Amino acid sequence: MVRGSPHPPYGTVSVIKILAATALLCAIPSSLFGFVPVNRWTSTATDGLTGNNGDPVTLTWGLTPDGTSIIGETDSSNLVSFLDGIYGTAPGLISNRPWFSLVEMSFNRWSELSGITFQYEPEDDRAAQGVGAPGGLAVRPDIRIGGVSIDGNSGTLAYANFPNGGDIVFDTSDGFYNNTTSNSLRIRNVLMHEVGHSIGLGHIESNNANFLLEPSISTTFDGPQYDDIRGIQHLYGDALEKTNNGAGNGTSALATDLGSLTAGQTRSIGTDTGSGTLVLPSETDFVSIANQSDIDFYSFQIDEPSVIDLTLTPVGATFNQVVQGGSEQTEFVTSQISNLSLTLIDSNGSVVLSSANANPAGIAETILGFELATPGEYFVRITGGDNAVQFYELDLRASAIAPVLLGDYNGDQVVDAADYTLWRDTLGQTGTNLAADGNGDNLIDAADYDIWKLNFGNVLETPSAAVVVANVPEPGTLLVALLGFLSLVWLGKKSGPPRAQEQACF
Numbered sequence: 001m002v003r004g005s006p007h008p009p010y011g012t013v014s015v016i017k018i019l020a021a022t023a024l025l026c027a028i029p030s031s032l033f034g035f036v037p038v039n040r041w042t043s044t045a046t047d048g049l050t051g052n053n054g055d056p057v058t059l060t061w062g063l064t065p066d067g068t069s070i071i072g073e074t075d076s077s078n079l080v081s082f083l084d085g086i087y088g089t090a091p092g093l094i095s096n097r098p099w100f101s102l103v104e105m106s107f108n109r110w111s112e113l114s115g116i117t118f119q120y121e122p123e124d125d126r127a128a129q130g131v132g133a134p135g136g137l138a139v140r141p142d143i144r145i146g147g148v149s150i151d152g153n154s155g156t157l158a159y160a161n162f163p164n165g166g167d168i169v170f171d172t173s174d175g176f177y178n179n180t181t182s183n184s185l186r187i188r189n190v191l192m193h194e195v196g197h198s199i200g201l202g203h204i205e206s207n208n209a210n211f212l213l214e215p216s217i218s219t220t221f222d223g224p225q226y227d228d229i230r231g232i233q234h235l236y237g238d239a240l241e242k243t244n245n246g247a248g249n250g251t252s253a254l255a256t257d258l259g260s261l262t263a264g265q266t267r268s269i270g271t272d273t274g275s276g277t278l279v280l281p282s283e284t285d286f287v288s289i290a291n292q293s294d295i296d297f298y299s300f301q302i303d304e305p306s307v308i309d310l311t312l313t314p315v316g317a318t319f320n321q322v323v324q325g326g327s328e329q330t331e332f333v334t335s336q337i338s339n340l341s342l343t344l345i346d347s348n349g350s351v352v353l354s355s356a357n358a359n360p361a362g363i364a365e366t367i368l369g370f371e372l373a374t375p376g377e378y379f380v381r382i383t384g385g386d387n388a389v390q391f392y393e394l395d396l397r398a399s400a401i402a403p404v405l406l407g408d409y410n411g412d413q414v415v416d417a418a419d420y421t422l423w424r425d426t427l428g429q430t431g432t433n434l435a436a437d438g439n440g441d442n443l444i445d446a447a448d449y450d451i452w453k454l455n456f457g458n459v460l461e462t463p464s465a466a467v468v469v470a471n472v473p474e475p476g477t478l479l480v481a482l483l484g485f486l487s488l489v490w491l492g493k494k495s496g497p498p499r500a501q502e503q504a505c506f
């Protein structure tokens, strides 16, 4: 994500009206979230009864056949022929139409950003479109899209019902849609906006950022923007909540696998949430803790003993926002919405190895330098302390375990008199992580002197030190040379053994 530009003037501005929204929106306390969560789907054709906020859902969508009546409208739907007129037609199934992919990608964009799984439902029984005709598998979609002439050219472009209705009506007398530049951004942004209503989001307004759920359509961006994504993840969780057949990643057994880490490697998730509000259509990596009930588990593997660094950073932009028609814009610092906690868990999936929750909301939690002596699988658990959605980035880094040289109290990789001096100068001190506390009992005493004495003269053996030793075998080389010279007398050309011995030094 890159930072959003200042609020630009809209190109062609048209009001998108929504049905039955006003009464609901008046009851929404706008300062809680920023976005406006009207309500989520509680029953769908695929799932039956669905869960609570933050839980995933499967929704079907489809095109209402031309000639089907639309509740509240005089005319019957003519959307298919309207789109055929712009893009051309094709025989057979609706999905063969040249414009079908534009509709499909608009639903799929919301799907890849959230816990919603959208599925195309080709069947439609031509029941009147609108509230009172709920979705049914192989009967009709949860979300049906039709179109009629609403108010002629300009004005209203489309409208939609909130859950559990969700049906969408386009104004098929609007010339706005004849402009198909930028892969038909106009019709796609209108459709994605209406789908935002269909899945439960109300209108918002911002005086310093651009969002898809603002009441006037903009073509300065493509699809759901940062706050729109926050809204949908508040209602249905992030895209990982629909993994494991909808069971999500809330336990160690269902953890999202981040793969194997070797020394020097890193893994990151949630990397597309930057500090700005503009979201590019290519960005998909947004993860969040939806509420106090949400738990996200990740797993990783190490193939050798390693030191692991974990950093959990709450991320998000700062912007002004108000419910449509509200009088005062409120600043939302969306990196400080919920106080996140970070926990490192052992291979059995339950024993806590380390946890971090000291910092307030908005500040990263870290577990740094934690030594994992046993190769295997480990888990990271993330939770939130507040009942609102918080985006985050999780970064893992593995490094090799540094070798330990007992008695090397000043860390210069040799046990010598300087270490004794350090021991003597700090004798009697107590506390954690004392340099000359050789036995780790938080006290500098005679036992630490004994450790120094026992290891006096030792040098830390590192790969670089071994190379040095191998490069300076002067006495041995002289001896080899002498043996080689002598062997000319005794063994003719047979000078192999000394050369083999020299190679062994490396």
Ligand SMILES: [Zn+2]
Pocket: 016, 017, 018, 193, 194, 197, 203, 213, 214, 215
């Ligand atoms: Zn709208």
